[in-house]
Amino acid sequence: xxxxxxxxLQALPLTGEAKSKIQKSLNKLSFNKDQTIFxxxxxxxxxxxxxxxxxxxxxxxxxxxxxxxxxxxxxxMFGSLYSQLTGEGSTFNATALEDLAVDVLDYTALIQAxxxxxxxxxxxxxxxxxxxxxxxxxxxxxxxxxxxxxxxxFCEQYPQIVSRIRQADLALYLGITPIALSRLKxxxxxx
Amino acid sequence: xxxxxxxxLQALPLTGEAKSKIQKSLNKLSFNKDQTIFxxxxxxxxxxxxxxxxxxxxxxxxxxxxxxxxxxxxxxMFGSLYSQLTGEGSTFNATALEDLAVDVLDYTALIQAxxxxxxxxxxxxxxxxxxxxxxxxxxxxxxxxxxxxxxxxFCEQYPQIVSRIRQADLALYLGITPIALSRLKxxxxxx
DNA sequence: GTCATGAATTAACCTCGGTTAATTATTTTA
DNA sequence: TAAAATAATTAACCGAGGTTAATTCATGAC
Numbered sequence: 369x370x371x372x373x374x375x376x377l378q379a380l381p382l383t384g385e386a387k388s389k390i391q392k393s394l395n396k397l398s399f400n401k402d403q404t405i406f407x408x409x410x411x412x413x414x415x416x417x418x419x420x421x422x423x424x425x426x427x428x429x430x431x432x433x434x435x436x437x438x439x440x441x442x443x444x445m446f447g448s449l450y451s452q453l454t455g456e457g458s459t460f461n462a463t464a465l466e467d468l469a470v471d472v473l474d475y476t477a478l479i480q481a482x483x484x485x486x487x488x489x490x491x492x493x494x495x496x497x498x499x500x501x502x503x504x505x506x507x508x509x510x511x512x513x514x515x516x517x518x519x520x521x522f523c524e525q526y527p528q529i530v531s532r533i534r535q536a537d538l539a540l541y542l543g544i545t546p547i548a549l550s551r552l553k554x555x556x557x558x559x
Numbered sequence: 560x561x562x563x564x565x566x567x568l569q570a571l572p573l574t575g576e577a578k579s580k581i582q583k584s585l586n587k588l589s590f591n592k593d594q595t596i597f598x599x600x601x602x603x604x605x606x607x608x609x610x611x612x613x614x615x616x617x618x619x620x621x622x623x624x625x626x627x628x629x630x631x632x633x634x635x636m637f638g639s640l641y642s643q644l645t646g647e648g649s650t651f652n653a654t655a656l657e658d659l660a661v662d663v664l665d666y667t668a669l670i671q672a673x674x675x676x677x678x679x680x681x682x683x684x685x686x687x688x689x690x691x692x693x694x695x696x697x698x699x700x701x702x703x704x705x706x707x708x709x710x711x712x713f714c715e716q717y718p719q720i721v722s723r724i725r726q727a728d729l730a731l732y733l734g735i736t737p738i739a740l741s742r743l744k745x746x747x748x749x750x
Numbered sequence: 751g752t753c754a755t756g757a758a759t760t761a762a763c764c765t766c767g768g769t770t771a772a773t774t775a776t777t778t779t780a
Numbered sequence: 781t782a783a784a785a786t787a788a789t790t791a792a793c794c795g796a797g798g799t800t801a802a803t804t805c806a807t808g809a810c
Contacts, residue, residue: 503694
């Protein structure tokens with residue numbers, strides 16, 4: 369019972385008509401390293417499927433501090449669920465950490481394409497289930513793990529990401545300052 | 560374009576056949592205050608729809624500390640998404656904070672009931688979207704807000720919950736100790 | 751009313767992480 | 781290769797939150 373992933377656009381079970389609609393609304397874009405894909409506060413109902421490169425999603429607080437929500441690499445996708453569902457501005461920024469190539473699709477176009485397809489709806493269900501589950505994991509980590517433990521876990525779980533990002537960004541993902549991360553790295557091994 | 564909520568079991572668009580199946584598998588249970596509904600580590604694929612009472616979902620760490628994931632009151636529902644999707648043990652406990660009356664439904668029964676219904680799938684999509692969105696909010700709060708700010712926000716957002724729970728449990732939800740919460744409450748107002 | 755139980759507060763002490771700022775790599779560019 | 785820019789480390793100081801334990805407050809039970 370493997371469900372087709374929403375991430376594999378080509379494999380989506382769409383009929384000729386719906387398929388061509390999607391094809392038409394699909395846009396290939398590219399961004400340079402450090403370029404912003406969309407800003408916090410800006411309405412953005414696009415879905416971005418990463419062909420190559422690395423993206424960070426981050427909040428900027430009122431005091432101007434940056435906190436990182438997530439890193440997404442090739443094969444992954446991102447978009448502002450909040451903006452898509454409410455029509456209001458995104459709660460976070462999306463920034464390219466490496467030169468980036470993406471397939472861009474409008475959220476409503478995709479939803480409409482799946483409007484009458486049971487199979488597509490199941491793919492949506494599956495996608496959002498997984499999303500909810502991954503958010504639960506992160507909630508668990510914030511509640512139950514120390515910064516030290518979160519660091520260790522992230523390194524073990526995403527070594528390929530760790531090697532591609534600045535230590536400073538990793539710190540902002542863990543919810544601590546770059547200085548604190550530097551310190552705890554060199555701390556006596558530690559639980 | 561209001562979608563029927565998964566929470567309103569009676570209103571679900573189910574045909575006579577699927578409906579009766581659901582009716583049959585539906586179980587009315589009740590628990591006493593302080594009773595455990597299911598334990599961390601225990602496989603539990605049930606969905607619990609709360610008719611009355613209040614529940615807390617909490618993690619117990621290896622050191623025996625409790626951290627609270629969420630509070631759910633009448634009209635809400637809960638279940639272990641992780642257990643349902645993977646078949647493994649739940650990552651958290653569910654405990655009644657007040658005498659509790661619930662409608663219990665098996666996850667797979669509900670999924671099967673919606674298997675061939677486009678409408679039901681849309682209800683699922685909607686439900687998991689909202690779930691993912693609410694988890695995102697919590698992630699934002701842990702990343703961007705201080706314990707003080709989280710406390711203030713929770714009081715404003717869920718005054719009816721605040722009045723029904725022990726301060727100690729609220730602290731464990733905020734990710735701090737009861738002592739720390741007591742302190743910050745009495746701190747110079749403070750941003 | 752008294753006693754007992756549990757909840758909340760307070761105090762003293764300690765650790766971790768934040769802050770500012772200086773220093774030392776490490777890249778990049780010229 | 782030197783100079784400039786960016787990243788990472790280190791130090792000194794501070795405050796928030798953890799820990800233990802004692803104290804005060806509430807609530808029931810008898």
